[in-house]
Amino acid sequence: MRCDACDAEAVVDQPYRRGHLCGPHLLDSVRERVRRELHRQVPGFRGGTIAVALSGGKDSAVALALTRAYFGRRPNVRLVALTVDEGIAGYRPATIERAAELCRSLGVEHRIVRFSERLGTTTDATAERLPRAIPCAYCGVWRRQLLNRGARELGADLLVLGFNLDDLAQTVLMNLARGEVDRLARMAPHRFRQPGLVPRVAPLAPIPEREVFLYARLAGLPFDHGECPHAGRAARNVYREVVWQLEEAVPGTRQALLRTQERLAPLLTGPTPPEAPGRCQACSEPAAGPLCRACEFLAAARNPIIVGPASAPP
Ligand code: SF4
Ligand SMILES: [Zn+2]
Numbered sequence: 001m002r003c004d005a006c007d008a009e010a011v012v013d014q015p016y017r018r019g020h021l022c023g024p025h026l027l028d029s030v031r032e033r034v035r036r037e038l039h040r041q042v043p044g045f046r047g048g049t050i051a052v053a054l055s056g057g058k059d060s061a062v063a064l065a066l067t068r069a070y071f072g073r074r075p076n077v078r079l080v081a082l083t084v085d086e087g088i089a090g091y092r093p094a095t096i097e098r099a100a101e102l103c104r105s106l107g108v109e110h111r112i113v114r115f116s117e118r119l120g121t122t123t124d125a126t127a128e129r130l131p132r133a134i135p136c137a138y139c140g141v142w143r144r145q146l147l148n149r150g151a152r153e154l155g156a157d158l159l160v161l162g163f164n165l166d167d168l169a170q171t172v173l174m175n176l177a178r179g180e181v182d183r184l185a186r187m188a189p190h191r192f193r194q195p196g197l198v199p200r201v202a203p204l205a206p207i208p209e210r211e212v213f214l215y216a217r218l219a220g221l222p223f224d225h226g227e228c229p230h231a232g233r234a235a236r237n238v239y240r241e242v243v244w245q246l247e248e249a250v251p252g253t254r255q256a257l258l259r260t261q262e263r264l265a266p267l268l269t270g271p272t273p274p275e276a277p278g279r280c281q282a283c284s285e286p287a288a289g290p291l292c293r294a295c296e297f298l299a300a301a302r303n304p305i306i307v308g309p310a311s312a313p314p
């Protein structure tokens with residue numbers, strides 16, 4: 001396989017565009033696609049604070065490095081990396097070390113928000129208390145809330161997430177398959193600013209997971225390769241497999257799923273901002289009902305007998 005741009009040996013094939021690229025041209029191509037995506041999702045950003053969710057894995061490492069490349073050097077932009085420590089032994093400590101190493105090498109301010117301090121529990125402890133619940137269900141809800149709270153406390157104007165093309169295509173399919181059209185409409189990037197919610201952007205949206213991995217490796221970014229010990233039970237796994245099979249059979253399916261979401265979202269929300277969310281009675285965070293989902297899960301974790309794990313939200 002030869003690179004389309006220079007005839008050197010290719011490191012990646014891109015069946016969705018019938019192309020091949022060598023290492024240096026893949027780096028250029030990822031940088032350019034992310035640059036265009038950032039400007040598409042954040043048109044005319046005039047300065048302010050940008051929080052970047054940094055897990056210590058490859059995706060968020062690339063998102064931070066490229067956000068810094070485009071926005072971080074502007075004198076009117078403050079860039080802060082935000083890491084959530086869910087309390088997962090044998091996994092999270094190493095990723096936090098990589099995240100800190102990356103921030104040091106890029107000269108980016110780094111904040112860590114811990115479940116144990118903010119929620120009074122951890123994912124490991126909850127997995128023990130609620131053995132029948134799927135850990136990613138509450139862990140993901142809690143992490144999203146703490147990322148939003150952490151970004152808001154920093155006064156952030158944007159929260160950058162490291163979702164790649166595969167992640168987003170899986171989420172679109174999952175939301176469609178479950179009939180959760182409201183979630184489809186709420187996926188990043190956000191068209192409207194909602195009170196209490198920092199708008200999320202996903203600049204790696206056009207980049208397949210494999211290319212993000214190669215970018216991180218070729219650019220020499222420190223990242224952790226470990227996998228969360230609870231990941232095997234994630235509902236997402238089946239969608240990962242289905243999207244992979246669809247992409248093998250019909251290259252370009254992932255991009256098509258994303259286009260579907262982009263075309264549906266404005267039809268679902270309409271031209272005006274949706275009604276502002278209410279406030280959770282327990283923690284005052286934005287909520288659709290009396291309690292936010294994070295507090296519903298906390299109640300289940302604290303009292304698995306009254307609010308049993310089988311009745312915990314999926
Ligand atoms: S894989 Fe699941 S349990 Fe593990 S960190 Fe991610 S959301 Fe949490
Ligand atoms: Zn080349």
Ligand SMILES: [Zn+2]
Pocket residue numbers: 280281282283284285291292293294295296
């Ligand atoms: Zn709450």
